[in-house]
Amino acid sequence: MSTISAAAAVEGAASGVSLYRAIWRWHFFAGLLVIPFMLNLAVTGSLYLFKDEINSTFFGYRYTVQPTGKALSAERIAEIAASAVPDAKATSYKDPARADRSAIVTLSGSAGSTLVFVNPYDGKVLDVIKSTDEFNYVVKRIHSLAYFGSIANRLTEIAGGFAMVLVVTGIYLWWPRRQTGGVVTVRGTPGRRVFWRDLHAVTGAFAGMLIFFLAITGMPWSGYWGANANAWLTENGLGYPVQLWDAVPKSRKVAEDILPKSGWVIEKAPVPLSDIAAAQSARPIGLDKAVEIARRLGMTRGFDVAIPSEETGVYTASVYPDDLAGERTAHIDQYSGKALIDVAFDQYPFLGRAIEWGINVHQGQEWGLFNQLLMLATCLAIILSSVTAVVMWWKRRPAGGLGVPPMPPKRSVYYGLWVIAGLFGVAFPMSGLAILVMIAFDQIVVRFVPLLKRAHA
Known part of the structure; x- marks a missing residue:
């Protein structure tokens, strides 16, 4: 009886070691691939959190004005803006968000899309820049790597999925197993590897859920998952309220084609x-x-109005404020002034509202400065986790090898993990596919190519 018990104990211990090593190995590979992307997301994300403060401080010359008397009409401002760029036509007008803010007109012409900042009181043109050169636009495009093409953007999407894997596997590796150090305290000094291991583990443990939140709320912007999730929600009545479009003729354009900015739920909705x-x-x-109609409908200040470019086009007013309760989009018939579609945040189904809320918190807009600082702290935790991971790996790697965690004693432990990876792949296909490729490389290529096997020792 004791022999059987001893054998069972040995078997259980071997299984525990195998699972730990398998997850450690996954965590290592995912981290190795994702660190450069996570650093980019954290740095650019930190900048975007404070976009309004940056605009006021570094670009105040085009955003800030001195209120003096009565403001000019929107049409007059659009005319002034158009005269500043030859052969260009106004496509949208941004109502000043405050009395001390400029009006912004988007123009389209032979030189592409241009932003013209106009003092709404005296009509002075404050600045003229290409839409693609505007600071916030550049930061967002670098953030998603869309600036470098669709392949780079897909890699960021994969990194977002891997970030969730890193959080879950990291929590498992951190979970206390009779040890007292490295759980909530950091042992040793910077000269020792244990210091960097503990700093990495404790940072991840405390910030893990927020990092996971940032990763999953960033997925709606991804090229593949975001587009398909939006389409699925719409088809199942969980996105924008499609029934509002049943009674109006629709164009082939969608909201994001004509608006400088729109809510995620509504961006794929057709323009009537x-x-x-x-x-x-x-x-x-x-x-x-x-x-005037947009204001009468209850649009808060700072809304955009897309100007129709065709005889059958509509004026589209849209606002995406910090307070989500004020989010609204209205399509206005350009002849009768009738609001063909008027949809507000509280008309979205629950899941649509939840996604918009997550995006708002992700961008640091939901609770003012507290939200900004909370997300900034999470970005700093990502940077710290990335740096400590590299230092920790550098200190433990053997000469001539990569220092990859050892293979688990029992390979059968991978069967359950493959199932988990498959389920994850259904939810996030791009990341799931990358995980399967990673597993195949580790289990097939590395095992049977001597050079790679030695490098991964």
């Missing part, structure tokens, strides 16, 4: 058409009237 019959006889209401 103005009364085609009226286009033959009626005159457009004009930008001033469209702005």
